[in-house]
Amino acid sequence: MSGMTEVSSLTGRLLVATPALADPNFDRAVVLLLDHDEEGSLGVVLNRPTPVDVGDILEGWADLTGEPGVVFQGGPVSLDSALGVAVVPGGTTAEAAPPGWRPVHGAIGLVDLEAPPELLAPALGSLRIFAGYAGWGPGQLEDELVDGAWYVVESEPGDVSSPSPERLWREVLRRQRSELAMVATYPDDPSLN
Template identity: 30%
Template sequence: MVVHRRVEHKDDSFAYNGRMTFPESATLAGQFLIAMPNLDDPSFNRGVTLVCQHNEEGALGLLINRQSEYSLADILEQMQLEYQAPELADVPVLIGGPLQQERGFVLHEEPGYWEASYRVNQTWSVTTSRDILVAIAAGQGPAKALLVLGYAGWDAGQLEQELKDNAWLTAEASHQVVFDTPLDRRWTAAADLVGVDVNRLTAYPGHA
Protein backbone atom coordinates (compact mmCIF):
# COMPACT_ATOMS: atom_id res chain seq x y z
CA MET A 1 0.00 0.00 0.00
CA VAL A 2 1.22 3.45 -0.84
CA VAL A 3 -0.39 6.26 1.15
CA HIS A 4 0.47 9.80 0.22
CA ARG A 5 0.83 12.29 3.04
CA ARG A 6 -1.96 14.38 1.55
CA VAL A 7 -5.06 12.29 2.06
CA GLU A 8 -6.97 14.04 -0.70
CA HIS A 9 -4.52 12.71 -3.30
CA LYS A 10 -6.09 9.69 -4.99
CA ASP A 11 -3.87 6.64 -5.41
CA ASP A 12 -5.37 3.18 -5.79
CA SER A 13 -2.10 1.35 -5.21
CA PHE A 14 -1.99 -0.85 -2.15
CA ALA A 15 1.16 -2.74 -3.00
CA TYR A 16 4.43 -2.62 -1.12
CA ASN A 17 6.88 -1.81 -3.91
CA GLY A 18 10.03 -1.83 -1.82
CA ARG A 19 12.05 -4.92 -0.94
CA MET A 20 10.70 -6.43 2.26
CA THR A 21 11.25 -10.09 3.06
CA PHE A 22 10.24 -12.13 6.07
CA PRO A 23 12.15 -15.27 7.02
CA GLU A 24 10.59 -18.61 7.83
CA SER A 25 11.76 -18.28 11.42
CA ALA A 26 12.97 -15.40 13.53
CA THR A 27 14.18 -15.22 17.09
CA LEU A 28 11.88 -12.43 18.21
CA ALA A 29 9.19 -12.60 15.51
CA GLY A 30 5.77 -12.25 17.12
CA GLN A 31 7.12 -10.60 20.27
CA PHE A 32 6.80 -7.10 21.62
CA LEU A 33 9.72 -4.74 22.01
CA ILE A 34 8.76 -2.53 24.95
CA ALA A 35 10.79 0.65 25.24
CA MET A 36 12.56 1.13 28.55
CA PRO A 37 12.11 4.52 30.23
CA ASN A 38 15.71 5.43 29.41
CA LEU A 39 15.09 5.07 25.66
CA ASP A 40 14.72 8.72 24.68
CA ASP A 41 14.59 8.34 20.88
CA PRO A 42 11.36 10.25 20.04
CA SER A 43 10.36 7.58 17.52
CA PHE A 44 10.36 4.89 20.21
CA ASN A 45 10.00 6.62 23.57
CA ARG A 46 7.29 4.75 25.51
CA GLY A 47 6.74 2.71 22.36
CA VAL A 48 5.58 -0.87 21.83
CA THR A 49 6.74 -2.58 18.64
CA LEU A 50 5.58 -5.95 17.35
CA VAL A 51 8.56 -7.67 15.72
CA CYS A 52 7.76 -9.11 12.28
CA GLN A 53 11.27 -10.06 11.21
CA HIS A 54 14.44 -10.84 13.14
CA ASN A 55 17.39 -12.74 11.75
CA GLU A 56 21.09 -12.35 11.11
CA GLU A 57 20.40 -9.59 8.58
CA GLY A 58 18.50 -7.38 11.01
CA ALA A 59 14.97 -6.81 12.24
CA LEU A 60 11.72 -5.17 11.18
CA GLY A 61 8.73 -4.30 13.32
CA LEU A 62 5.54 -2.25 13.58
CA LEU A 63 4.80 0.16 16.40
CA ILE A 64 1.31 -0.38 17.81
CA ASN A 65 0.83 2.68 20.02
CA ARG A 66 1.57 5.74 17.87
CA GLN A 67 -1.49 7.44 16.36
CA SER A 68 -1.21 9.18 13.00
CA GLU A 69 -3.30 12.11 11.77
CA TYR A 70 -5.49 9.79 9.70
CA SER A 71 -8.49 7.58 10.35
CA LEU A 72 -9.30 4.34 8.56
CA ALA A 73 -12.06 6.17 6.70
CA ASP A 74 -9.49 8.66 5.37
CA ILE A 75 -7.41 5.84 3.90
CA LEU A 76 -10.41 4.10 2.36
CA GLU A 77 -11.49 7.36 0.76
CA GLN A 78 -7.98 7.92 -0.59
CA MET A 79 -8.07 4.44 -2.10
CA GLN A 80 -11.48 5.31 -3.62
CA LEU A 81 -13.18 2.53 -1.69
CA GLU A 82 -16.80 2.96 -0.68
CA TYR A 83 -17.80 1.94 2.84
CA GLN A 84 -21.05 1.96 4.76
CA ALA A 85 -19.95 1.78 8.39
CA PRO A 86 -19.69 5.32 9.82
CA GLU A 87 -17.68 4.06 12.80
CA LEU A 88 -14.67 3.61 10.50
CA ALA A 89 -14.14 7.36 10.80
CA ASP A 90 -13.19 6.75 14.44
CA VAL A 91 -10.72 3.91 13.80
CA PRO A 92 -7.21 5.37 14.07
CA VAL A 93 -4.42 4.67 11.63
CA LEU A 94 -1.14 4.19 13.47
CA ILE A 95 2.45 5.19 12.74
CA GLY A 96 4.30 1.89 12.41
CA GLY A 97 7.74 3.45 12.60
CA PRO A 98 9.97 6.19 11.25
CA LEU A 99 10.82 4.45 7.95
CA GLN A 100 8.82 4.84 4.71
CA GLN A 101 5.69 6.29 6.26
CA GLU A 102 4.01 6.37 2.86
CA ARG A 103 3.84 2.56 3.01
CA GLY A 104 0.88 0.86 4.62
CA PHE A 105 0.70 -2.44 6.49
CA VAL A 106 -2.30 -4.26 7.97
CA LEU A 107 -1.51 -6.27 11.08
CA HIS A 108 -4.04 -8.98 11.84
CA GLU A 109 -4.44 -12.50 13.20
CA GLU A 110 -6.54 -14.47 10.70
CA PRO A 111 -4.18 -15.37 7.83
CA GLY A 112 -6.84 -15.17 5.09
CA TYR A 113 -6.06 -15.42 1.38
CA TRP A 114 -4.71 -11.98 0.55
CA GLU A 115 -2.52 -11.24 -2.47
CA ALA A 116 0.47 -10.01 -0.47
CA SER A 117 0.48 -11.41 3.03
CA TYR A 118 2.99 -13.03 5.33
CA ARG A 119 2.44 -15.03 8.49
CA VAL A 120 4.85 -13.71 11.09
CA ASN A 121 4.15 -16.78 13.22
CA GLN A 122 1.17 -18.98 14.04
CA THR A 123 -0.73 -15.99 15.44
CA TRP A 124 0.18 -12.84 13.51
CA SER A 125 0.06 -11.88 9.85
CA VAL A 126 0.99 -8.72 7.94
CA THR A 127 -0.75 -7.85 4.66
CA THR A 128 0.30 -5.12 2.23
CA SER A 129 -2.11 -5.65 -0.68
CA ARG A 130 -5.17 -3.56 -1.52
CA ASP A 131 -7.56 -6.51 -1.39
CA ILE A 132 -7.61 -6.53 2.40
CA LEU A 133 -8.82 -2.91 2.42
CA VAL A 134 -11.51 -3.80 -0.10
CA ALA A 135 -12.68 -6.51 2.28
CA ILE A 136 -12.53 -4.21 5.32
CA ALA A 137 -14.58 -1.57 3.48
CA ALA A 138 -17.18 -4.23 2.68
CA GLY A 139 -17.26 -5.51 6.26
CA GLN A 140 -15.59 -8.77 5.22
CA GLY A 141 -12.03 -8.26 6.47
CA PRO A 142 -10.34 -9.74 9.53
CA ALA A 143 -12.37 -9.50 12.72
CA LYS A 144 -9.75 -7.10 14.10
CA ALA A 145 -6.88 -5.39 12.33
CA LEU A 146 -4.49 -2.47 12.68
CA LEU A 147 -3.58 -0.30 9.72
CA VAL A 148 -0.15 1.28 10.20
CA LEU A 149 1.96 3.60 8.08
CA GLY A 150 5.71 3.05 8.02
CA TYR A 151 7.84 0.59 9.94
CA ALA A 152 10.82 0.31 12.26
CA GLY A 153 14.04 -1.34 11.15
CA TRP A 154 17.35 -2.44 12.66
CA ASP A 155 20.59 -3.36 10.90
CA ALA A 156 22.36 -6.65 11.53
CA GLY A 157 23.30 -6.90 15.20
CA GLN A 158 21.78 -3.53 16.10
CA LEU A 159 18.76 -4.86 17.97
CA GLU A 160 20.87 -7.43 19.81
CA GLN A 161 23.14 -4.63 21.04
CA GLU A 162 20.18 -2.51 22.10
CA LEU A 163 18.85 -5.44 24.11
CA LYS A 164 22.24 -5.79 25.80
CA ASP A 165 22.11 -2.06 26.55
CA ASN A 166 18.75 -2.53 28.31
CA ALA A 167 16.87 -0.38 25.81
CA TRP A 168 13.99 -2.87 25.54
CA LEU A 169 11.91 -5.39 27.40
CA THR A 170 10.47 -8.23 25.33
CA ALA A 171 7.23 -10.16 25.76
CA GLU A 172 5.05 -12.42 23.67
CA ALA A 173 2.70 -10.18 21.67
CA SER A 174 -0.80 -10.06 23.11
CA HIS A 175 -4.13 -9.82 21.24
CA GLN A 176 -5.60 -7.83 24.10
CA VAL A 177 -2.82 -5.24 24.08
CA VAL A 178 -2.85 -4.86 20.29
CA PHE A 179 -6.59 -4.64 19.78
CA ASP A 180 -8.41 -3.98 23.04
CA THR A 181 -6.16 -1.73 25.13
CA PRO A 182 -6.37 2.07 24.66
CA LEU A 183 -3.35 3.49 22.85
CA ASP A 184 -2.15 5.50 25.83
CA ARG A 185 -2.10 2.37 28.02
CA ARG A 186 -0.41 -0.10 25.68
CA TRP A 187 3.11 0.66 26.91
CA THR A 188 2.36 -0.15 30.54
CA ALA A 189 0.00 -3.01 29.60
CA ALA A 190 2.70 -4.66 27.46
CA ALA A 191 5.20 -4.43 30.32
CA ASP A 192 2.61 -5.91 32.67
CA LEU A 193 2.81 -9.10 30.57
CA VAL A 194 6.21 -9.80 32.14
CA GLY A 195 5.30 -8.38 35.56
CA VAL A 196 7.23 -5.12 35.17
CA ASP A 197 6.08 -1.66 36.23
CA VAL A 198 8.03 0.40 33.69
CA ASN A 199 7.08 3.64 35.39
CA ARG A 200 9.29 2.66 38.34
CA LEU A 201 12.34 1.66 36.31
CA THR A 202 15.40 3.49 35.09
CA ALA A 203 17.06 0.45 33.54
CA TYR A 204 16.09 -3.20 33.32
CA PRO A 205 17.45 -6.10 31.29
CA GLY A 206 15.45 -7.32 28.30
CA HIS A 207 13.53 -10.61 28.42
CA ALA A 208 14.02 -12.86 25.40
Protein backbone atom coordinates in the same frame (compact mmCIF):
# COMPACT_ATOMS: atom_id res chain seq x y z
CA MET B 1 28.46 -23.95 14.23
CA SER B 2 29.79 -21.54 16.81
CA GLY B 3 26.37 -20.17 17.70
CA MET B 4 27.66 -16.63 17.24
CA THR B 5 26.11 -16.30 13.79
CA GLU B 6 22.82 -17.80 14.91
CA VAL B 7 20.22 -15.16 15.70
CA SER B 8 17.29 -16.54 17.65
CA SER B 9 14.23 -14.99 16.09
CA LEU B 10 12.16 -12.59 18.12
CA THR B 11 9.50 -12.43 15.39
CA GLY B 12 6.07 -12.01 16.93
CA ARG B 13 7.44 -10.74 20.24
CA LEU B 14 7.02 -7.25 21.65
CA LEU B 15 9.82 -4.80 22.27
CA VAL B 16 8.82 -2.54 25.14
CA ALA B 17 10.92 0.62 25.49
CA THR B 18 12.68 0.83 28.83
CA PRO B 19 12.59 4.13 30.70
CA ALA B 20 16.33 4.37 29.83
CA LEU B 21 15.70 4.49 26.07
CA ALA B 22 16.49 8.07 25.04
CA ASP B 23 15.33 8.09 21.39
CA PRO B 24 12.16 10.25 21.22
CA ASN B 25 10.88 8.12 18.30
CA PHE B 26 10.56 5.23 20.73
CA ASP B 27 9.70 6.88 24.05
CA ARG B 28 7.37 4.39 25.80
CA ALA B 29 6.96 2.55 22.52
CA VAL B 30 5.56 -0.96 22.24
CA VAL B 31 6.92 -2.50 19.03
CA LEU B 32 5.57 -5.69 17.48
CA LEU B 33 8.43 -7.43 15.65
CA LEU B 34 7.22 -8.66 12.26
CA ASP B 35 10.61 -9.92 11.13
CA HIS B 36 13.86 -10.64 12.93
CA ASP B 37 16.84 -12.54 11.56
CA GLU B 38 20.51 -12.03 10.75
CA GLU B 39 19.52 -9.56 7.99
CA GLY B 40 18.03 -7.22 10.59
CA SER B 41 14.66 -6.52 12.12
CA LEU B 42 11.40 -4.86 11.20
CA GLY B 43 8.48 -3.98 13.41
CA VAL B 44 5.64 -1.55 13.99
CA VAL B 45 4.99 0.68 16.98
CA LEU B 46 1.57 -0.33 18.33
CA ASN B 47 0.88 2.73 20.48
CA ARG B 48 1.32 5.79 18.23
CA PRO B 49 -2.11 6.75 16.85
CA THR B 50 -2.12 9.68 14.40
CA PRO B 51 -5.01 12.11 13.78
CA VAL B 52 -5.46 10.67 10.27
CA ASP B 53 -8.56 8.52 9.68
CA VAL B 54 -7.95 5.26 7.82
CA GLY B 55 -10.80 6.24 5.46
CA ASP B 56 -8.83 9.28 4.33
CA ILE B 57 -6.07 7.18 2.81
CA LEU B 58 -7.43 3.63 2.41
CA GLU B 59 -11.15 4.00 2.02
CA GLY B 60 -12.01 0.34 1.51
CA TRP B 61 -10.24 -0.74 4.68
CA ALA B 62 -11.75 1.82 7.05
CA ASP B 63 -14.76 -0.31 8.01
CA LEU B 64 -12.49 -3.21 8.98
CA THR B 65 -10.26 -1.33 11.40
CA GLY B 66 -11.16 -1.25 15.07
CA GLU B 67 -11.30 1.71 17.43
CA PRO B 68 -9.60 4.10 17.19
CA GLY B 69 -10.11 3.99 13.42
CA VAL B 70 -6.99 5.95 12.66
CA VAL B 71 -3.66 5.28 11.00
CA PHE B 72 -0.88 4.51 13.48
CA GLN B 73 2.69 5.70 13.05
CA GLY B 74 4.49 2.39 12.79
CA GLY B 75 7.94 3.92 13.05
CA PRO B 76 10.30 6.47 11.53
CA VAL B 77 11.06 4.54 8.29
CA SER B 78 9.01 4.90 5.06
CA LEU B 79 6.29 7.10 6.52
CA ASP B 80 4.66 7.36 3.10
CA SER B 81 3.98 3.62 2.90
CA ALA B 82 1.19 1.75 4.66
CA LEU B 83 1.35 -1.64 6.37
CA GLY B 84 -1.70 -3.60 7.46
CA VAL B 85 -1.36 -5.91 10.46
CA ALA B 86 -4.30 -8.19 11.15
CA VAL B 87 -5.29 -10.92 13.55
CA VAL B 88 -7.00 -13.83 11.81
CA PRO B 89 -8.33 -16.32 14.38
CA GLY B 90 -7.47 -19.84 13.24
CA GLY B 91 -5.40 -18.56 10.30
CA THR B 92 -2.13 -19.69 11.79
CA THR B 93 -0.91 -21.67 8.76
CA ALA B 94 -0.35 -20.57 5.18
CA GLU B 95 -2.99 -23.11 4.05
CA ALA B 96 -5.64 -21.72 6.39
CA ALA B 97 -4.74 -18.12 5.59
CA PRO B 98 -7.36 -16.08 3.78
CA PRO B 99 -6.28 -14.51 0.47
CA GLY B 100 -4.36 -11.29 0.96
CA TRP B 101 -3.03 -12.23 4.41
CA ARG B 102 0.38 -13.69 5.30
CA PRO B 103 0.92 -15.20 8.75
CA VAL B 104 3.83 -13.73 10.73
CA HIS B 105 3.38 -15.22 14.19
CA GLY B 106 0.42 -17.27 15.41
CA ALA B 107 -2.79 -15.49 14.43
CA ILE B 108 -0.94 -12.22 13.64
CA GLY B 109 -0.09 -11.49 10.03
CA LEU B 110 0.44 -8.91 7.31
CA VAL B 111 -2.31 -7.74 4.98
CA ASP B 112 -1.84 -7.07 1.29
CA LEU B 113 -3.50 -3.66 1.14
CA GLU B 114 -3.72 -3.98 -2.67
CA ALA B 115 -6.09 -6.93 -2.26
CA PRO B 116 -9.85 -6.31 -2.25
CA PRO B 117 -10.86 -5.76 1.42
CA GLU B 118 -14.00 -7.86 1.01
CA LEU B 119 -11.83 -10.96 0.40
CA LEU B 120 -10.37 -10.63 3.86
CA ALA B 121 -13.34 -9.20 5.74
CA PRO B 122 -15.00 -12.50 6.75
CA ALA B 123 -11.79 -13.87 8.30
CA LEU B 124 -10.51 -10.77 10.10
CA GLY B 125 -10.45 -10.64 13.87
CA SER B 126 -8.88 -7.19 13.90
CA LEU B 127 -6.91 -4.88 11.65
CA ARG B 128 -4.57 -1.94 12.18
CA ILE B 129 -3.07 0.26 9.51
CA PHE B 130 0.43 1.65 10.09
CA ALA B 131 2.27 4.41 8.24
CA GLY B 132 5.95 3.57 8.28
CA TYR B 133 7.80 1.03 10.35
CA ALA B 134 10.75 0.59 12.68
CA GLY B 135 13.81 -1.02 11.16
CA TRP B 136 17.17 -2.22 12.45
CA GLY B 137 20.19 -3.32 10.44
CA PRO B 138 22.05 -6.58 11.10
CA GLY B 139 23.03 -6.80 14.76
CA GLN B 140 21.65 -3.33 15.56
CA LEU B 141 18.70 -4.53 17.63
CA GLU B 142 20.91 -7.01 19.47
CA ASP B 143 23.22 -4.12 20.43
CA GLU B 144 20.24 -2.12 21.73
CA LEU B 145 19.08 -5.13 23.76
CA VAL B 146 22.55 -5.45 25.30
CA ASP B 147 22.42 -1.72 26.12
CA GLY B 148 19.15 -2.26 27.99
CA ALA B 149 16.99 -0.17 25.65
CA TRP B 150 14.18 -2.73 25.32
CA TYR B 151 12.34 -5.36 27.30
CA VAL B 152 11.40 -8.37 25.16
CA VAL B 153 8.04 -9.89 26.10
CA GLU B 154 5.46 -12.18 24.53
CA SER B 155 2.77 -10.56 22.43
CA GLU B 156 -0.93 -11.30 22.68
CA PRO B 157 -3.27 -11.00 19.68
CA GLY B 158 -5.21 -8.23 21.44
CA ASP B 159 -2.11 -6.00 21.55
CA VAL B 160 -2.41 -5.26 17.83
CA SER B 161 -5.91 -3.84 18.22
CA SER B 162 -5.80 -2.33 21.70
CA PRO B 163 -8.66 0.20 21.86
CA SER B 164 -6.60 2.30 24.31
CA PRO B 165 -3.17 2.50 22.66
CA GLU B 166 -2.06 5.24 25.06
CA ARG B 167 -2.31 2.68 27.89
CA LEU B 168 -0.61 -0.18 26.06
CA TRP B 169 2.91 0.43 27.44
CA ARG B 170 1.70 0.14 31.03
CA GLU B 171 -0.73 -2.71 30.28
CA VAL B 172 1.91 -4.88 28.60
CA LEU B 173 4.37 -4.35 31.45
CA ARG B 174 1.71 -4.90 34.11
CA ARG B 175 0.87 -8.37 32.85
CA GLN B 176 4.49 -9.57 33.14
CA ARG B 177 5.18 -11.97 35.99
CA SER B 178 8.43 -10.33 37.01
CA GLU B 179 9.93 -7.08 38.22
CA LEU B 180 8.80 -5.61 34.88
CA ALA B 181 5.31 -5.21 36.35
CA MET B 182 6.84 -2.62 38.68
CA VAL B 183 8.22 -0.60 35.75
CA ALA B 184 4.63 0.07 34.68
CA THR B 185 4.35 2.47 37.62
CA TYR B 186 7.33 4.53 36.40
CA PRO B 187 6.30 8.20 36.20
CA ASP B 188 6.05 9.86 32.81
CA ASP B 189 8.52 12.54 33.89
CA PRO B 190 11.14 11.23 36.35
CA SER B 191 11.95 14.81 37.42
CA LEU B 192 8.56 14.92 39.15
CA ASN B 193 9.74 12.49 41.83
